[in-house]
Amino acid sequence: THFGFQTVTEAERREKIYHVFESVAKKYDVMNDSMTLGIHRLWKDILLHKMNPSPGTLLLDVAGGTGDIAFRFINYVRSARERQLQQKLKHHQNLSWQEISESYQEDKFKSLGDSQVVVCDINKEMLKVGKQKAQHLGYSEGLSWVLGDAEELPFDDDKFDVYTIAFGIRNVTRIDLALQEAYRVLKPGGRFLCLEFSHVSNPLLSRLYDLYSFQVIPVLGEVIAGDWKSYQYLVESIRRFPPQEELKAMIEDAGFFKVDYQNLNSGIVAIHSGFKL
Numbered sequence: 001t002h003f004g005f006q007t008v009t010e011a012e013r014r015e016k017i018y019h020v021f022e023s024v025a026k027k028y029d030v031m032n033d034s035m036t037l038g039i040h041r042l043w044k045d046i047l048l049h050k051m052n053p054s055p056g057t058l059l060l061d062v063a064g065g066t067g068d069i070a071f072r073f074i075n076y077v078r079s080a081r082e083r084q085l086q087q088k089l090k091h092h093q094n095l096s097w098q099e100i101s102e103s104y105q106e107d108k109f110k111s112l113g114d115s116q117v118v119v120c121d122i123n124k125e126m127l128k129v130g131k132q133k134a135q136h137l138g139y140s141e142g143l144s145w146v147l148g149d150a151e152e153l154p155f156d157d158d159k160f161d162v163y164t165i166a167f168g169i170r171n172v173t174r175i176d177l178a179l180q181e182a183y184r185v186l187k188p189g190g191r192f193l194c195l196e197f198s199h200v201s202n203p204l205l206s207r208l209y210d211l212y213s214f215q216v217i218p219v220l221g222e223v224i225a226g227d228w229k230s231y232q233y234l235v236e237s238i239r240r241f242p243p244q245e246e247l248k249a250m251i252e253d254a255g256f257f258k259v260d261y262q263n264l265n266s267g268i269v270a271i272h273s274g275f276k277l
């Protein structure tokens, strides 16, 4: 590979990955949309549906980058609260429309309830772009940003209800350590969810996908971000990443129970899930 990963040390690899995300941070969102034709949005929505967070959930989104999962979490919880409120109002038939509307508006815009999301990422630049996006989109309450390494999380044990890592784990140098850390910071009963590029089993689709990945993505990287090498790295990191069953076994080795996965788009990506008991 152009980074010669067979010969570089873990520290060198970590530094190179840092520079990849440092240099793509500002163009990260637009590149994500163009590389996946916008489909990454659907994959992230599916992750949220699978999580189905209830009001009060405390989420840790590791390798959270520019905040896509966190923003979706906030929207999802707000809608759940809105639905709860509508149910409540239905049973208060003596209220005037004005009272209903006032109470509805108040609650809708009030808050996330007790829910909170912490975005943790190793890269300052990615977090900076995320914070600017949050400000622009009006997300603030219940949301915090923490600089930290997935392999050594700066959080206490048994703290979170859900841990997510979306398109992040393949960039982590020691996946086993990151999984152990995920286990440590989750509360008993907490859920681990990982959304990641994976391996396509259908041979025809697999060839088309290879063609797209190696021929088109670096070109898009060059045209849109002026950065061929970073996008070539992204493609290579997807190829090197362990296939579905192997990752499942690694998650089990970290101590998780009821581990399974769901392939999306024939395995272009997969969502792995597990529970801490």
Ligand code: SAM
Residues within 6 Å of the ligand: 017, 021, 062, 063, 064, 065, 066, 067, 068, 069, 120, 121, 122, 123, 126, 148, 149, 150, 151, 165, 166, 167, 168, 171, 172, 173
């Ligand atoms: N989760 C976001 C999303 O789905 O759009 C961002 C994914 S981006 C492809 C990968 C992120 O992983 C980058 O923001 C990078 O800085 C972060 N990352 C890489 N190694 C990490 C580590 N050891 N700990 C925490 N974050 C890491």
